[in-house]
Amino acid sequence: MTAAASPAPAPRLWAFGPSFRRLLAVRLTSQLGDGVFEVALASLFFFSPERATTPGGIAAAFAVLTLPFTVIGPWAGVPLDRWSRRNTLMLGNLARAALAVVVAVLLALPAPDPLLYAVVLTFLSINRFLLAALSAGLPHVVDPAHLVAANAVTPTLGTAAYLVGGGIAYAARVTGAGHPVLVVIVAVLLAGAAALALRLRPTQLGPDREPFTPGTAAGIVEVGRDLVRGLRHLRSRHTAANALGAMTGHRLLFGVSTLALILLARNYFGAGSSQRGLTVLGWVLGAGAAGFLVAALVTPWWVRRRHDPTTVVSLALTGAGLATATLVPVLALPVLLVAAAVIGWAGQSLKICVDTLVQRDVDDAFRGRVFSVYDVLFNAAFVVAIAVAAVVVPSNGDAPVVFTVLAAAYLALSWAYRRASVRQRT
Template sequence: MQVIDDLKALWPLRDFRRLFAVRLTSQTADGMFQVGLATLFFFSPENASTAVGVATAFAVLLLPFTIVGPWAGVLLDRWRRRQVLLVGNLVRVGLTATIALLMVTGGVGPAVYVLALANLSINRFLLAALSASLPRVVDGPLLLTANSLTPTLGAAAAFVGGGLGFLLGLVLPEGHLRDGAALIVAAAVMGVAALLATRLGKDRLGPDERADAAQLRAALGTLARGLVEGARYLVERRTPAQALGIMATHRFLYGVTFIASILISRNLLSDPTDVDAGLTTFAGVLGASAVGFMLSVVVTPVLSPRVGPQRWIVLCLLLATVSQLLLVVSVSRTAVLVAAGALGLAAQGAKIAVDTIVQRDTADAYRGRAFALYDVLYNAAFVLAAALGALTLPDTGYSRVLFLVLALGYAAGAVVFGLASRSAVDRRTVDTPAPA
């Protein structure tokens, strides 16, 4: 298999192996933690059985990092990224253990929501640090290979962690003790991720230039100007800005479908009064998406180098179009699962290509800010999708007209991005002088 060959090519790189281990372990813990939150927010009898309820929960979870995300870029361009991975995971251990204690002693309350939001915000910060660090341990033609494997297998690790959390919930008796036990296991795995980060040298992941305390305060004080400079740089480079734009569009459309799938699983394909059945149905939908994610590991390294990352993104958008048209025709269990698998392949395949473009075409001095902006757009698009879902989705989650609109949105995105990326390539060809 291509993925085995790719791993063999990357495996001799010692620091890649170490960074890869941190990603897999950290995202496994994140999957366990997020399944616990999904059960709490979307599949408990008293929570989120309507479109407005699901949309509100997503907005509460994602909006905070959308706000604090710009600060992450400044820090990632000035702090040792290895230390970010170490300290960030240790902080998550403390937050998760505290949430578990609150769940066991007092149940769900405002403090649980606040700590959960902080935990998820740190996780997004860690993912940005992992992406910004990858070019420091892999370069040349292997960077595309690494981009194909690490985010996708990291997502697969999150699915594995989620599956473990789901199984743990089935084994333990229902109640606060079950929720607390799952979180304690997740905290332990986060601690392992922190220990694995110590195998990397403090300066190995960059950045090359770091600021002292006074310089850092000055940088944070001029945050808006720094972000404007970073955004202007990406726009001038053209290809990173185009990649971020189509990623945000893709994420927005994907978010509407994801919210609809929760409601369809709970209220249409299952008895709305049986939350366990709804959770099981949604777990099947997530499993189908995981299959699509894993297929992207096999397909992307084969096709993306041949057609180029921009054209691969266009193909992924067209596949997403087909997935939504399938839901226009039918909302049967089989159709929902097939559409979820196809959309999972399209979403992850496009993300791999976007990561490659941003990393390849962004200088290291701006890379932290680029991926912080990446995450801000990533989450803001989902918040907007939640708002659209609240306004347009029925409580069953299914609207034939809406899925047709989503299909047209994906098709339009493919056309616009294809034309824009071709223009950027043509301009680069004209502006680049011939070799002597």
């Protein structure tokens, strides 16, 4: 075997370079705050979908969480290709810190629920915008050969930071800290994330084009034109466009599966006991998290061996289809947990590879817009699926016909994506 044919060695965290570690520090500190924020607001029903017990309640909770950015997301992507992404991360985290202080005051008063919900949704929507900025800026601080590994490491450590934040908040609650105190801690952490962003140069994350000055009617028209240019660019980059299509299809199917799995855990395996239902749901979420972790470990290795993220996308879709099919003949808790783990693996493997394909094949001048559109498709498809599932999935989640359709749709999507990818190469 020649040196050129040998797979690249697996990079260690310090091998990505100091710029990547600085960007990662911003994300981890921010997600640490998100974990605290989640626990602080766990008592608000609309921000805890897992607490719902009916299809309609779960669908409403997810819709409230995801729809605001879905509406403004494509337009928000334009500034990511015109303004310093480093400055966007700094100012965005400062804005979230300020909103956290407002939330703390509203919780202490207390304020009317609609006002509190509006401020929290603004807080969450800015977070989605910042995640798009992080994804668009990542190729500026990571060697192209290490993009897959970076896309595996970043969300895995981010999730760990989120869980640590939740643990800190839970411990603080046990010791008697009130919700306003927890949200003040969030504000401090987000201000820290903004300060950490200053360790990066203003132009280090891109974009590589002239700055944009908003505020005039002509500027608003130019934003619309920029959005159209971004969509045209995506259409011309078939590898990235096909990958986004596969991800959108997966999120449609995953949304239905998510609602069904929550209902199975809460109302089928946990029938008659809300505590039992929550326990089973915890097992299901844990199994999904285990699959998530396996994907973070295995996907970079596979791509280094095969040098082909498109193959992983196809395999992940096939795996999700087969896992869903197992729920049709035998509906037992061990089968449910294995299916949740495989679907978790498939979803994260898909996310790692699609992120990499978009970062690799979309020009930097359009990357912010494309990632914002990506995020909108990612969330909108999920909400649409949840809404449909609320109608077709029974309240106990036992839906063999639905699982059969989902499995067939996953396999069809895998075949269609693979066929499109092969056609693109020829």
